[in-house]
Amino acid sequence: MRHSDTKQLILDTALELFSKQGYAGTSIRQIARTVDITESAIYNHFKSKEEIFNAILSEFKSRTIGEKILSDDLLNDLEFPEKFLKNFALKLINHWNSPEERMFIHLVLMEQYTKIGSKELSVTDYLNELRSICEMIFGEMIKFGVIKKLNAQFLAEEFTAQLFFFRTEVMHVDDSINSKIVLDKINRHIEFFWNAIRLN
Numbered sequence: 001m002r003h004s005d006t007k008q009l010i011l012d013t014a015l016e017l018f019s020k021q022g023y024a025g026t027s028i029r030q031i032a033r034t035v036d037i038t039e040s041a042i043y044n045h046f047k048s049k050e051e052i053f054n055a056i057l058s059e060f061k062s063r064t065i066g067e068k069i070l071s072d073d074l075l076n077d078l079e080f081p082e083k084f085l086k087n088f089a090l091k092l093i094n095h096w097n098s099p100e101e102r103m104f105i106h107l108v109l110m111e112q113y114t115k116i117g118s119k120e121l122s123v124t125d126y127l128n129e130l131r132s133i134c135e136m137i138f139g140e141m142i143k144f145g146v147i148k149k150l151n152a153q154f155l156a157e158e159f160t161a162q163l164f165f166f167r168t169e170v171m172h173v174d175d176s177i178n179s180k181i182v183l184d185k186i187n188r189h190i191e192f193f194w195n196a197i198r199l200n
Contacts, residue, residue, distance in 0.1 A: 013035050014049075082191075097167075139152040
């Protein structure tokens with residue numbers, strides 16, 4: 001196995017174990033056993049469990065959500081704002097539903113405000129980039145007279161908080177994005193939200 005493959009396998013395995021057992025509940029020995037390598041082999045790649053954790057954080061922070069969600073097709077829907085918001089929400093939920101994001105979200109919720117070395121996980125940090133994107137979108141909608149002149153930051157927080165709640169609500173129940181319950185909730189949320197912000 002190549003050096004880079006082993007390193008990534010260690011990170012993938014650690015994320016899975018951290019998300020199930022928590023950071024404190026997972027040992028280097030468990031990670032090594034699951035990867036099927038020796039503990040000393042892990043230390044060839046990482047100095048400590050904390051360094052593995054920090055590498056996982058860095059990996060997720062480098063994945064910009066805008067690149068994952070704001071496709072040209074979606075941006076073309078901006079001239080139909082209600083349709084855009086609905087498709088944006090669906091793409092976001094699909095993104096959150098990927099196996100890696102499910103594990104990372106679970107880790108964030110499990111370890112929220114736990115200080116690991118100099119790092120602290122929080123839902124707020126996890127959602128910051130998404131809120132910034134939504135604030136920019138709502139700001140543009142206000143600027144071009146598509147929606148009411150409301151506070152774009154507040155709109156971004158209201159819009160994203162409910163979607164994240166839907167995602168976490170079903171995390172332990174049904175991770176299928178085709179779940180009728182989740183899709184119905186998204187549709188009701190978008191309809192309510194759009195009716196509250198649109199110009200009459």
